[in-house]
Every structure is written in structure tokens, then in C-alpha cells.
Amino acid sequence: MTAVVAPAAAEPRRPARRAGVLDWLVTTDHKHIGILYMATTLGFFLVAGAIALVMRAQLAQPGLHIVERQAYNQLFTLHGTAMIFLVIAPFALGLANYLLPLHIGAADLAFPRMNALTYWLLLAGGLTIFSGLLLSTGAAAAGWTMYAPLSDFENTPGPGVDLWIMGVLMISASSIMTAINFLTTVMLFRAPGMTMMRLPVFVWNIIVTSLIILMAFPPLAVAMAELFIDRRLGGHFFDASHGGSAILYQHVFWFFGHPEVYVMILPYFGVVTQVVSTFSRRPVFGYLGMVLASFAIAGLSMGVWAHHMFTTGAVNNPFFSIMSFLIAVPTGIKYFNWIGTMWQGALVFPTAMLFAIGFMLNFLLGGVTGVMVASPPLDYHVEDTYFLVTHFHYTLAGGSMFALLAALYFWFPKITGRLLSERLGMLSFWLTFVGYNITFIPLFLVGLLGMPRRVVTYLPLPGWPELNLTSTAGAGVLALGIALTMWNLVVSWSRGAPAGDDPWGGGTLEWATSSPPPERNFHALPPIRSDRPAFDMRMPQGTPGGQARARAG
Amino acid sequence: MSAVRTGGRMFLSSAAFGIAVALGYWFVSHEAAGTALLGLMGVSLGAAGVYVARHARGAALPADQPESRPEQLAGQRVGAFPTSSSYPVMLAAGIALFSVGLIYGWWLALPGALLGVAAIIGLMRESRAIER
Ligand code: HEM
Ligand SMILES: [Cu+2]
Numbered sequence: 001m002t003a004v005v006a007p008a009a010a011e012p013r014r015p016a017r018r019a020g021v022l023d024w025l026v027t028t029d030h031k032h033i034g035i036l037y038m039a040t041t042l043g044f045f046l047v048a049g050a051i052a053l054v055m056r057a058q059l060a061q062p063g064l065h066i067v068e069r070q071a072y073n074q075l076f077t078l079h080g081t082a083m084i085f086l087v088i089a090p091f092a093l094g095l096a097n098y099l100l101p102l103h104i105g106a107a108d109l110a111f112p113r114m115n116a117l118t119y120w121l122l123l124a125g126g127l128t129i130f131s132g133l134l135l136s137t138g139a140a141a142a143g144w145t146m147y148a149p150l151s152d153f154e155n156t157p158g159p160g161v162d163l164w165i166m167g168v169l170m171i172s173a174s175s176i177m178t179a180i181n182f183l184t185t186v187m188l189f190r191a192p193g194m195t196m197m198r199l200p201v202f203v204w205n206i207i208v209t210s211l212i213i214l215m216a217f218p219p220l221a222v223a224m225a226e227l228f229i230d231r232r233l234g235g236h237f238f239d240a241s242h243g244g245s246a247i248l249y250q251h252v253f254w255f256f257g258h259p260e261v262y263v264m265i266l267p268y269f270g271v272v273t274q275v276v277s278t279f280s281r282r283p284v285f286g287y288l289g290m291v292l293a294s295f296a297i298a299g300l301s302m303g304v305w306a307h308h309m310f311t312t313g314a315v316n317n318p319f320f321s322i323m324s325f326l327i328a329v330p331t332g333i334k335y336f337n338w339i340g341t342m343w344q345g346a347l348v349f350p351t352a353m354l355f356a357i358g359f360m361l362n363f364l365l366g367g368v369t370g371v372m373v374a375s376p377p378l379d380y381h382v383e384d385t386y387f388l389v390t391h392f393h394y395t396l397a398g399g400s401m402f403a404l405l406a407a408l409y410f411w412f413p414k415i416t417g418r419l420l421s422e423r424l425g426m427l428s429f430w431l432t433f434v435g436y437n438i439t440f441i442p443l444f445l446v447g448l449l450g451m452p453r454r455v456v457t458y459l460p461l462p463g464w465p466e467l468n469l470t471s472t473a474g475a476g477v478l479a480l481g482i483a484l485t486m487w488n489l490v491v492s493w494s495r496g497a498p499a500g501d502d503p504w505g506g507g508t509l510e511w512a513t514s515s516p517p518p519e520r521n522f523h524a525l526p527p528i529r530s531d532r533p534a535f536d537m538r539m540p541q542g543t544p545g546g547q548a549r550a551r552a553g
Numbered sequence: 554m555s556a557v558r559t560g561g562r563m564f565l566s567s568a569a570f571g572i573a574v575a576l577g578y579w580f581v582s583h584e585a586a587g588t589a590l591l592g593l594m595g596v597s598l599g600a601a602g603v604y605v606a607r608h609a610r611g612a613a614l615p616a617d618q619p620e621s622r623p624e625q626l627a628g629q630r631v632g633a634f635p636t637s638s639s640y641p642v643m644l645a646a647g648i649a650l651f652s653v654g655l656i657y658g659w660w661l662a663l664p665g666a667l668l669g670v671a672a673i674i675g676l677m678r679e680s681r682a683i684e685r
Contacts (some may be wrong), residue, residue, distance in 0.1 A: 026637040108634040113641050113676060128653060159656050166652040173648075187560045187605075189632065192623050196556050211567060214601075215594050232656070251586040299567070302594065303574050306587065316582035391625035415683030519636070525623035543641070 010389025028112035030101050031517065032131050033119050035415065037094020039122055041087050046486070047130075048082035051075050055481055056439075061470040062460045073141035074160075074455040078130065080144030081164070084264065085171050086126045088400045092267035093118075093178050095407055096206045098415065100182060102510035103200050105191025105528065109381040109522040110184040111177075115467070125170030131164035132160035142165035143454060145257070146227065148238035148249040153231045162231060165224045172221045175263075179210035179217075191509075193528035200508045200531055201290050202270035209266045210293040215302060216259035223252040247314050262301045264396060265363075266294060268403035272356045275406050276338050278344030279353040283532060286337040289307055293330035293337075300327045310376045311383045317376045324374035331367055333358070350504070351425030355406035358433045366391060369444075384454075387447030390440050398436055405432070405485060412489070413503045417515040418496030424488040431481030438474025442467040507532030555617050558609040564602030571595025633683045640679065644672035 027033060055075055067075065077455040097115065101108055109115050132139030137158025142151040153159050186199070186207055199207075227249070229235035236242035238249045277284045284290060304323045306315040338360060347353075369391040373379045382388055405428075413419050446467040451458055458464055502511040512534040513522045526537040575591035578584070615621040647669025654662025 023637070025642055026639045028635050028638050028641070107632065110632075112636075113638045113679075116638065116641035117644055120642045121648065124556070124645050124649035162656040163653070166656065170649065170652060187557050188614070190556070190614070192615035192621035192625050193619065194616050195619050196559055196617075207563075211563070215598070217565075218597075228655075248586050252590065255587070255590045299570055302571070302591070303578070314583065316578075318654055319578065319581050394669060422642050527622050529610075529619075 012260065025318075026116075028108075028116045029519070030033070030097050030109045030115060031521075032110065033115050034094050034096075034098025036119050037097055037122070038091060040119075040126075041091040041094060042486075042489075044086040044126055045091075048079050048087060049479065049482060051079040051363070051460050053475060056472040056475040059458070061469065062458050062465055064457065067456070069456045070138065070141060073454075074133070074139045076454055077141050077143055077164075078133075078139055081129060081140075081168075082126070083396070084144060084260070085129075087166060088396055088404070089175070089260070090122055090171075090262045091404055092209070092264070092400075093175070094508065095271070095411070096182065096202075096209075096267060097178075099411070099510060100185060100203060100206060101189070102513070102517060102521055103203050103508055104186060104189065104194050105509050105522065105525050106185060106189040107522075109181050110189060111181050114177050114506075115181055118178045121170045121174035125167040127167075128163050128170065129167035132158075132163045135160055138190065145253060147253075148227060148230065148246050149240075151227060151231075152239065162228065165231075165382050166227050169221055169224050172217045172224070175213050176217050176323050179213035180323075182206055182210045183214075191525050191528060197288075198528060198531045198533075200270075200283055200450065201273040201287065202267070202508075203293050204291045205266045205273075208298045209263050212259045212263055212266070212298050212301065216256045216263070219252050220256035220260075223249060223256065225250075247309075247312060250309050250312065251306070254308045257308065258305045259298075259301050262297060262394075264400050266297065268359070268400045269294070271403045271407045271410070272338065272359050273341075274506075274508065275352050275356040275410050276341050278410075278504050279350065279356075280342045281348075281505070282341055282345040283339070283507070283530075285340030286333075289333055289533065290337055293333040293516075295329060298332040299345075300330070304374075305377075307374050310379045321374055321376055325371060328367065328371050335364070346431075350409070351420070351422055351429055352406045352409035354426070354429045354433075355402050355409065358398055359402040359406065361395055362402060362436065366394030366399050368394075369394060382447060384452055385447040386443045386451045386453055389453045390443045390447055393440055393443075398440070402432075402436075405429075408424035408485065408489070410490070410504070411510075413496075413499030414510055414515050414517075416493055416496070417499055418492050418494075419499045419503060420492045420496060422457065422490050424484055428484035428488065429483045431477055431484065433481075435474050435477030435479070435481050439471050439478055440474075442471040442474070445470075461547075502534065502538075505535075505538075507535035509533055513539055555609060555613055557605060557614075561602055561606035561609050564598050564605055568595045568599035568602050571598060579625055595652070638676070638679060640672045640675040644669055644676070647672055 024032065024036065025035075054067065055072065058064055058072060095354060100106075130139065130147060135158060138160055140146065140151070140156070140160040140163070142156060142161065146161065147162065149155060190199075224236065226237040230237050230239060230244075234245040238244050238246050240246055273284055300323060304320055304327065306320045307324045309315045310317050310320070338475070349357075369387070373382060373388060373391055409420055409425055446464055449461070449463055449467075451464060458468070499515050501514055504511070508531075509522075509525070509528075510517070512526050526533050530536055571591055572595035575595060576587050579588040580589055582588075615625055646663050647667075650665025651662050651669060652665070654660070654665050
């Protein structure tokens with residue numbers, strides 16, 4: 001607990017002391033908190049993934065009874081809730097927790113103790129949600145959207161839904177504080193010379209993500225509080241029989257829900273941008289375009305929420321349809337710039353790059369099907385079928401999850417000082433990529449045939465059993481791929497090859513310090529004259545085709 | 554230009570965007586819930602923007618000068634970052650017990666609230682020690 005003084009010159013390197021359990025409990029170091037975030041979210045990832053396998057097993061054939069209907073409802077609710085609130089979004093925040101101060105040359109985040117609070121609230125929220133499983137009435141079973149009136153007291157009297165509400169409230173508070181912390185840190189704690197226009201694109205995307213969190217999570221907290229008041233304190237916000245409105249819940253929920261999908265994708269866009277630039281040996285193509293596209297996506301994402309409500313008949317479909325179509329434009333700019341970054345680059349393909357490319361291929365299908373379901377006539381046809389399920393899995397699993405894995409392979413060496421095995425990594429990538437597509441392509445088809453989502457079983461209509469069986473088999477391959485990466489993490493943590501400070505030839509500042517970085521992150525900072533200061537430090541003259549651009553602030 | 558001022562503008566232009574979309578949305582849909590959500594989003598972003606903009610004056614950071622070098626800060630105090638504190642985990646536990654207590658009863662909510670208040674007092678005293 002000391003005031004931090006900037007180092008005068010290179011300090012001697014001291015090996016970090018090994019932290020005990022108590023140290024982890026009270027730490028306020030952003031790197032330790034980042035590691036806690038990532039480890040915890042990966043734990044929830046394994047649980048949510050195991051749940052998915054049980055659901056796929058149940059759906060392998062029509063009429064199976066591996067789980068009963070009510071149990072199945074709890075499973076898909078927990079799977080969706082965990083993946084969204086406890087895995088994809090908070091892993092990104094944990095990664096940013098670790099990287100953001102390093103990327104901008106700061107010693108820590110602006111509010112270290114608040115940062116620790118956000119982690120413990122996230123953990124408490126997650127455990128609260130899952131604790132419903134211990135009740136005789138079970139955990140919440142109304143889907144991750146928790147629609148009223150399905151979630152009201154008459155229809156689901158058990159406390160599972162209440163636990164879910166409280167857990168989500170804790171997670172909202174955690175996310176809001178994290179957003180404030182990130183924004184303050186970027187504004188005030190950048191190193192000398194790190195002007196806004198020299199921030200890595202990843203940091204820009206975290207800025208935009210933080211803004212979205214500030215706009216979207218307060219409404220979610222309000223929706224949760226109102227739902228709780230309706231359930232426990234005699235309120236009637238969403239109760240149509242007493243002048244309330246169930247549509248109101250959908251409005252408030254999706255006012256959060258759609259922006260949340262961008263909270264779950266923008267940080268991963270940032271990951272892919274850094275990975276692609278590093279392994280193309282080129283600066284990010286169209287830097288300013290990347291930044292502006294992120295802002296455009298954020299702005300538009302606030303005005304499209306009711307595309308989730310087309311079929312209610314209670315919203316202005318043309319308005320929301322047009323706004324949704326527009327999002328494809330800035331997203332297209334991102335793709336254009338990634339290709340521009342790779343164009344004529346000296347490409348290399350370690351595992352991290354493979355996952356980044358897998359991301360681009362999969363997310364393309366997610367985006368294109370997004371535009372399809374943003375067209376009301378098409379949406380009336382596929383709403384609440386497996387086609388929709390497949391749309392958002394191509395964005396979240398084929399997209400964000402692939403980028404998450406890319407991030408693991410890319411930054412694990414920085415975090416631990418050891419490399420992940422590339423052999424296991426490549427194998428894991430191919431199994432994951434092939435398994436993922438075998439799982440979900442059949443679901444597109446069975447969705448078009450009309451198979452509804454959130455059902456425990458189905459009739460043996462023509463094609464349905466075959467497509468479902470293929471999907472379940474694919475899920476097995478996918479699970480094997482993920483398991484390999486998890487195994488890789490465990491083994492390499494203690495036995496991986498030493499990574500050195502900069503195993504990839506990276507451009508951003510974290511590659512200019514040791515692996516893992518020292519307590520205050522940097523022994524000495526290089527001068528910062530572009531968005532690739534570590535690269536400039538190694539190659540002051542730049543390389544042909546990839547000059548470090550000195551951008552004026 | 555100072556990044557704090559950029560930050561202020563970021564909030565203010567987002568606020569303007571929110572209010573503009575709220576108006577446009579009301580005009581095409583006459584739907585109250587969404588208009589209120591968009592409008593309030595604009596107003597609250599505006600409040601944050603005004604606060605940041607008012608504090609932007611005089612915030613000239615070395616970070617915002619393209620030619621400044623890290624050595625310029627050598628030996629200067631750049632911030633106070635505690636490396637450990639036992640109050641965050643205590644506060645989180647307090648909040649969790651209190652929230653779950655709202656479901657199961659005051660016997661859980663009350664200890665949670667007390668724990669939370671104790672943690673907040675601890676944090677405040679710790680802050681004073683850090684400032685010094
Ligand atoms: C080009 C961009 C996108 C467009 C136009 C789009 C459009 C849509 C539409 C119209 C729906 C509602 C369909 C229905 O309820 O019938 C939907 C659902 C969904 N989308 Fe997207 N989307 C896009 C990108 C994304 C991204 C990037 C993500 C996440 C990373 C995402 C995640 C989801 C999720 C989770 C749902 C389903 C929510 C639920 O009902 O449980 N989408 N999308
Ligand atoms: Cu949406």
C-alpha cells in the first residue's frame with residue numbers, strides 16, 4: 001500500500017514470490033485479479049459445457065429420457081446464463097483486467113480495491129445462481145431471458161428464480177464498476193506519449209465495451225429489481241391482470257440484452273485484431289476505421305433491441321429491422337480491415353492465429369444469419385427454432401469462444417512465462433473447428449425444418465433424428481478439442497517451454513516487459529511513438545511493407 | 554487535445570445520440586417504454602459528460618503530448634495503488650449474504666448488511682491511510 005513512483009532507470013529483475021491462498025483472497029493487483037477472473041470463468045465454462053453435452057445426449061434420438069422435462073428446462077437455463085453472464089462476457093473483462101494497464105503502460109487500474117470487489121461479486125453471483133440446484137424445487141428454469149409471466153410467482157414459485165435474480169444483480173453491479181474502472185484508467189493513467197490515437201485497438205474496443213456496459217446494465221438491474229418486487233413484494237410491473245405489461249419486461253430486458261451481445265463480441269474483435277496484426281507482421285490496417293466502426297456498432301446496438309420482439313406484434317418492426325441491417329456495415333468494415341492487415345503480410349500460423357481465422361470464418365455465418373433474422377418476414381418463419389439457436393451460437397461459440405481460445409494461446413506465455421504446446425494446440429484447433437461445424441450445421445437445417453428451441457424431445461419427423469444424431473456426434477468431437485486445450489493449460493502451466501519476454505514478435509507494450517510482468521508491470525518503458533511501441537523498440541527503422549506509423553496525437 | 558476532454562466529448566456525443574434516437578423513435582413508434590429507456594440513457598450519459606468536461610480543464614497529462622517520454626516521469630508520484638486489502642472480499646460477502654437474505658429472511662440479510670457496512674468503513678479508513 002504505497003504511492004507508486006515511476007522507475008528512474010531499468011531496475012534489477014527480481015523473481016516474483018509464489019502467492020499463497022490468503023494472498024489471492026486479498027490481492028488488488030490487476031494481474032492477479034485478471035488471472036482469478038480467467039480461471040473462474042474457465043471453470044464455469046467447463047460446467048456450462050458439460051451441461052451442453054447432457055442436453056445433446058438427451059436430443060441424440062427422439063424420445064430419450066436421460067433427463068426429464070423440468071430438469072432439462074433447468075439445464076438450458078443454466079447453460080445459457082452461465083455462458084453469457086459467467087463465461088464469454090467476464091472472461092473478456094478478466095483479460096482486459098490483465099492487459100489494459102500493460103497495454104497503456106500503467107502500474108495498475110485506477111481503483112484496485114474496487115477491481116477486487118468486482119471479481120468477488122462475480123464469483124458470488126455465479127455461485128448464487130447455481131446454488132438453486134441444491135433446492136428441492138430446483139434452479140431457475142425459465143430460460144436465460146427469464147421472461148415474465150413464465151418467471152412470475154404463480155408459474156415458478158420456487159426460490160430458484162429469486163436466486164437467479166440476485167445473482168444477476170450482483171453480476172450487473174460488478175460489470176458496471178469494472179466499466180467505470182476501465183474508463184477512468186484509460187483517461188488518466190496512460191504512459192507519457194501514449195496518446196489516445198496510439199492505443200492498441202484492443203483497448204479502444206474495451207473503451208467502447210465499457211460505454212455499452214454503462215448504458216445497458218442499469219436497465220438490466222432495474223428489470224431484475226422489478227421482477228423481484230413482482231414476485232416477492234406484491235408488485236405488478238409485468239402482471240397484465242393488474243394493469244402491468246409483460247411486453248414491458250421484454251423491452252427493458254432486451255434494451256440490455258442486445259447491447260450485451262456486443263459486450264460479448266467487441267473485446268474479442270479486439271483480440272482478433274491484435275493477433276492478426278502480430279502474425280501478419282503488419283500494423284493494423286485502417287486503424288481509425290477500426291475505432292470508428294466500434295463506436296458505430298456501439299451506437300447502433302442501442303437502437304435495435306426490439307428485433308428480439310418482432311413476433312410480439314407490439315413493436316415497430318421496420319424501425320428495428322432497418323437499424324439492425326445497418327450494423328452489418330461497420331461489422332463489414334472490420335472484416336475488410338482484417339483482410340487488409342493480412343494482405344501481403346508475412347503470415348505465420350501458430351495456434352492463436354488459427355483460432356483467429358476460425359473466428360472470422362464462423363462469425364461470418366453468425367453475422368449473415370443475423371441479417372437474415374433481422375428481416376421480419378424471415379424471422380416469423382424461424383423465430384424460436386433451432387435456426388435462431390444456430391445464429392447466436394455462430395456468433396458466440398463459433399465467434400467469441402474461438403477468439404477466447406486464440407487469446408489463451410496468445411497471452412498464456414505472457415501470463416505464465418511458459419508456452420502452450422503448439423502440437424496439442426493445432427490438434428485442439430482442428431478438432432474444435434471441425435467438431436463445432438458438425439454440431440451446428442445440422443442444427444441450421446433442422447431449424448429450417450421447424451424444430452423448436454428449448455424442447456426436451458421431438459417427434460421422429462423426416463430428417464430430424466439423423467440431423468440431431470449428427471449434431472450430438474459433432475458435440476463429442478468439439479468437447480474433445482476443448483478438453484485438449486484445457487489439458488494443455490494444466491500441463492504447460494508447470495512444464496511448458498520457457499517463453500521469454502516476447503515469443504511472438506508482438507507490437508504492444510506488454511511484450512516490452514518480462515513474462516510474467518513484475519509487480520508494477522514495467523522495469524522501464526520504451527518511448528511510445530505509435531500503436532506498436534514494442535515493435536518500434538526492436539526495429540527503430542521499421543520493415544518494408546510494415547512501417548511503424550508515427551501518428552500525431 | 555487532452556484525453557480527458559476527449560472522454561468528456563465521448564460521453565456528451567453519446568448523450569446527444571441517445572436523445573436524438575429517442576426522439577426519432579418516439580416519432581415513428583409512439584411507444585413509451587423504449588422512448589423512456591433511450592431518453593434516460595441520453596440524460597445519464599449527459600450528466601457523466603458534463604462532470605468529465607468540467608474537470609477536463611487543467612488536466613494536461615504527459616500522456617497526451619505525442620513527444621513526451623516515459624523518463625519525464627522518473628521519480629514522480631504517479632498514483633497510489635494498494636497491492637492488497639481484505640475489505641473487497643468482505644464487502645462482496647456482505648452484499649451476497651444481504652441479497653440472498655432478501656429471499657430467505659432477515660436472519661441472513663442482517664448479518665450481511667452489518668458485514669457490508671463494516672467493510673465500507675474499513676475501506677474508507679484504508680483510503681485515508683493511502684492518501685497520506
Ligand atoms: C450483424 C449483426 C447481427 C444481427 C443483425 C443480429 C440479429 C439478431 C436478431 C434479429 C435476433 C432475434 C431473432 C429472433 O428472436 O427471432 C438475434 C438473436 C440473437 N443474437 Fe444476433 N444479430 C447480430 C449479431 C449478433 C452477435 C454479434 C451476437 C453475439 C455475440 C448475437 C447474439 C444473439 C443472441 C444471443 C440471440 C438470441 C437471444 C435469445 O433469444 O435467446 N447476435 N440476433
Ligand atoms: Cu439482438
